[in-house]
Amino acid sequence: MANKSVFAAAMGRLLPRTDVRNREGAPAFAYDARHKLAQLAVTGTFNAGFYAQAQEQLGDAFEVCEGVSPEFLGQAAVYARKSGHMKDMPAFMLAVLSRRDSALFARAFGRVVDNGRMLRTFVQIMRSGQTGRKSLGARPKAMVQRWLNEASDAQLLHASVGNDPSLADVIKMVHPKPKDKNREAFFAWLIGKPCDIALLPQAVQDFIRFKETRKGGLPDVPFQMLTALELNKHQWRDIALNGGWHMMRMNLNTFVRHGVFEDVGVTRAIADRLRDVEAIRKARVFPYQLMSALTALDGEAPTIIREALHDAMEIAVSNVPVIDGSVAVCPDVSGSMCSPVTGFRRGSTSVVRCVDVAGLVTAAMLRRNPDCQVLPFEHDVRSVRLEARDTVASNAERLASIGGGGTNCSAPLARLNRDGKAPDLVLLVSDNQSWIDAGNSRWNDGTETLRQWEILKRRNPKARMVCIDIAPYGTTQAQEREDILNVGGFSDNVFDVITAFANGNMSADHWVGQIEGVEI
Template sequence: MKFNINKKAATATVNHEGAIAYSLSPEMELYTAVATTLLSDVTYEKADARMQRIIELLPQVAPEFIAQLAVYARKEMNLRTAPLVLATALANVHRGDSLVSKAVAGVVQRPDEIMEMLACYQVLNKREGIKKLNRLSKQMQKGLATAFNRFDEYQFAKYNRNTEVKLKDALFLVHPKAKDEAQQVLFNKIVSDEMATPYTWETELSALGQKVFVNAAEKQAAVKATWEELIDSRKLGYMAVLRNLRNILQAGVSAVHVERVGEYLANENAVLNAKQLPFRFLSAYRELMNVESGYNAYLLDALESAIASSVQNMPGFNRNTRVVVACDVSGSMYKPVSKNSAVQLYDIGLLLGMLLQSKCKHVQTGIFGDTWKRISLPARNVLSNVDVLRKREGEVGYATNGYLVLKDLVDRKYVADKVMLFTDMQMWDSNTNNVSNVNTLEYQWRQYKAIAPDAKLYVFDLAGYGHSPIKQQGRDVFLIAGWSDKIFAVLEAIEHGEDTLSAVREVAL
């Protein structure tokens, strides 16, 4: 959507399938709602409903936690819109100190986010008429002024777009003080629309589109030359490469240039600096699978290397730790993560599950729906493993009988140290009337603890609907939320005695 912990006491409720579930603390609910949304439509909520729920939770949560979560979601989870909403809404509920300006400055990491935040402020405050942004929050103004001082001419020009709130408008509204003479010159260029046209793939291809060609062959040659020039320039950003692999191959660039693209994709430093959400690699992988090219295998390998590098610092488990990884493939998981994305929650669960499996020495992996099925897969080639599991769609049905994962462990008397469920949390029992609630995650976990008293259960929430299928009491059941590889950093923190929200609370403002 564009505008321009453990819980010591749980309240019983029901989930969207009508099954027993447990409410979360306001902090935990806010965290799960933010960590699992791009503010696009999901199965049981619309984007505006999700945003409204986030806003309604804010008065129940300490302002400092809201600010920390906003900065954490932007810098660590690499989310964009949800942090903007948090920081903007915070300005409406908190006054009297610099907390808002610190949150705003921490959230804005790109020039266009200045305009996005102003547009968000306009929407949340229902501003209409000519002066939609008059009486701007002073602390928001201060935070945006700090952000203005971070960017150079190329960055401003790159994001100087014809949106409702323009860069020039933002400059007039925020009134940032130039840090030196050079920056004052830059601000003057913004006002007079005299910034140099940036060299980007968008501007180069846009310029190419304005040209007239004699025939299709001449146009194809020009497109090929442009892509090769962009690759040679080393100014083609990592995300731009991921999104344009199909276009690059269809342009027919030379073998040398394909090799350079592959080397860049697999480059460890480039991967770490790009900070891409894991599903971006999966999207690129899927795009390549739909292109007929002799270079596909080479670039698919480069993407496998890239996603491996992206989690190189992710903690794993040694040969003595027995891990069970279970991925929810029920019907409600077949929803895209954003309006224009082909990636679904189904894919997110499989991808995160395969990333975790790649870091384990002793692991059993499987999928659950109507039934639970263990499936052996190699530790390497995370993306191809996801593809293999995706092709087994329907094999276990479309219900959400997550309790069967634990029941299988009980029946086999298999003692695991850690059981990991990747799910949208909509657990229910499709097999019986279940009057006694035996077929629930809660009941089966109690049964399993009699066999494996030291086992821990980690439920990874991929949807953020605001409830859990099991009480989070003691030190053996944990809820973690999100689509970022940062969920594994939370997992590591828990291993060291912290709780799910510790990393958020440690954010320095």
Template sequence: MSRATSIFNPSIPRPTTLNREGYPAFERPLEEQYLQVLLTNTLGNTYYATSDQLLQEAGQVHTAMLEKDPEFAAKALVFARNEGFMRLQPVFGLAALAGVRPDLFARVFDRVILIPSDLQDFFTVLKSIGRGQGGRAVKRAAARWLNNRLSEYWAVKYNGRGRGYSLGDVVRTVHPAPAGAKQSALFAYLAGRDCDASLLPQVAAFEALKRAKTPEERARLIGEGRLPHEAVTGVGGLDKECWRALVLQLPAFALLRNLNTLERHGVLDEYREYISARLTDREALCKAKILPFRFLKAFREVKQTWLKDVLREAVEATFGNLPEIPGKTAVFLDKSGSMAGEYLLIGGVFAVALYKKTKGNSIFWTFNTRVEEQDISIHDSILSQADKFMAFGGTDVAAPVRRLAERKVFVDNVILITDEQQNAGDPFYKVLAEYRRKVNGRVKVFVIDVAPYRSALVSPADPLTFYVYGWSDTVLHYISFAVQGYGGMLDIVNKTAI
């Protein structure tokens, strides 16, 4: 190809925007941008943006999507909450949907608001976006949810302050008509009114815990009342006896997050069999909607060898039903400085899991401005191998594809796990075009974007490039589906029933 042809070639789409580093980039369709916001934007500070900036940008995307296609927005909210395991952005989107399409809002409310903290945050968001208490449709949906879903355990667990709205605030706001005597007593308790305590044994145990004087009495009340650890820790500091009482009733996610605490209090070994079974129960882990990087965080915090083995087994089980990826695949993991923290934890786990699903018929390289060829085993655990990656340096996303082209290495699939913020080297889309011209014109590219920045490496006009957004293990299934011709993430969301 001559220099003039390479410069003016109309078959290569030209960039339409700049990324956060000022590098040429593309805008993906609004629907993809919306999914990216829902599935990756936790509204915390990131390398390139503050939480305030991300909040403002998220609000703009929610507004634009609701103006264009509120039905797709509703489907995406359900998808993000249930398949993407994300919480705050779907709740944000639901609050916005309530003011635009109350009918769609009512249809998806119960599939986005899954736990009381969702409901509490929902009312906080409503107030922050200037919608007050939301109106009649909101109050009807929330009252129905409280009657159908709110348990005594949840009332004790989630009624603490700190979310803007306590459950008591929500009850006083929506005035639910209780469905029975127990629900009536529960609403009265939350609203601070007199209630029939005989109908609420867990509440009674919690109130007694506040008055307990000895560790033995506290431990007894925790066990008999099956009290949630969040409520117990709010009453006062916990000693060994209290943690012993709590172990058997911690939900899977709470157990995972408190392993370090249990280890510190010396109560792990006597519950070894129970903890091992709990954390390797595939069905329970799926219901708990635990993001895989949480296991790597726990893995780094605990010391006992048997417990590390349990966490290794848990992650292998999490990815155990991931379909195999046919064809020769190149897995490229971005380890540049902007990936530091949770992004690299997520990316590392995803990358090793994907490599193992190729049965070794793949290439595994990490990159910043340089490419490093990694020796990954299909037999060693995902966690042990993902634990070794460290983030540093600039970002040349094109570097690994350039090496493929230079060596004329034929692959069927390229999988990039990245935040897409290239700041060095030739633009990715140019190097990809060169690889397709010289080596494999039909290579499929899958970009797993773990960040909320919205600019993209590849034009949406490229039919062989697929974008996948998110932090949950389910995102990897869409790569397998797309490899086999079943469509990408947008197709799956469009098929979501609401």
């Protein structure tokens, strides 16, 4: 038998050389500008993470936005909003684009700014001066004016909820020319000026009347406009039944406090709405948002509500692929994964952590592929017993409860190699900041993750690996090539990409290619 250590060293010399150090100072591969922007587009939140402060994320985002073509910047902004369901990052990219290419900006504007909250976020970012200008400028101002005039009455009413800036601030800033007398009256009411009430939308007239008398049915306005008023149980039940899907999900504990669930019929109706397939898909809900609702649900909430959230979770991950072949899923359960998935922000930090998202991806894959092997890792692979027939949320919770040590992305691959296994598809879900195994790799001489992958490939040349990156740090342990795909994000859209890659229907750089295919 030939000396294995000699041949292992020879293989190492053939590996691509690393070109950067990650946040732990270990060898890694840097994404190119387009891929880094794609990663930021679907994972960046401008909140502090485990390895990066909010201002550092902002600097990285601005630098990479400047380093790609205006066309790709616009495409990434649209992709982040439409496929990644992000908010702050697409608005930021749109703001940068407004300075770099005003024509492309105008074409992308309506696809990124698709509701009042996005409009206010865009204006806030523009006014901050962080994108190279401190005022809106002629073209952005015209696009905001256009949105204000073309928005429906309901869209404007919903946009009026929120501050910093408020919709009134935006209207005062851009001075839109009303398209008719009715919109003129509406703008006046929104900024607190006298107006002809008879010209206001019916919902606003109903709200004014209800606010004065507290009589009659609830007006059809955003529930936030009503909650400051003293309402009885029946009125709270009407709010619960008539609100949007996300409002219902986010206010279940509020409904507990106001006695909404004391009515069995109302409780059943809310449960049915929570598990409604079309409502879930229309809401573009993140699976982790459902986990957040389950985690925070008041113990006094009826069991049927908790079960409905579990059902909603199953629906939200229903596009998880059934893989034709063997599968291994490797969730990172190290200490750095315990940071909130959307970062630390005082007063609004998510209770869902990166490790919870990794657990969700793993549990969802296990549910659809019950024979897949699960290899959670930190310093080394950790043991955990999961049942494929358990709910996705329950299995995710079990996975997230273990671990907490340092990051070793090569550990699950090394375990597969020691056991003589070579699955057709390996999914590695991590923040990619591996360092425990750095001593096994010389600087500029590959990574241990890539080295272990090469060993596995000897036993199964057709094997493919997908590295799902859920943090905006810009490096990977496994460089893209025909059998390795790096994809970012924590929306269920990631599963579509996995499906295409696993089936051989896309190349390793096709995630960026998908963004390049966006029409604006």
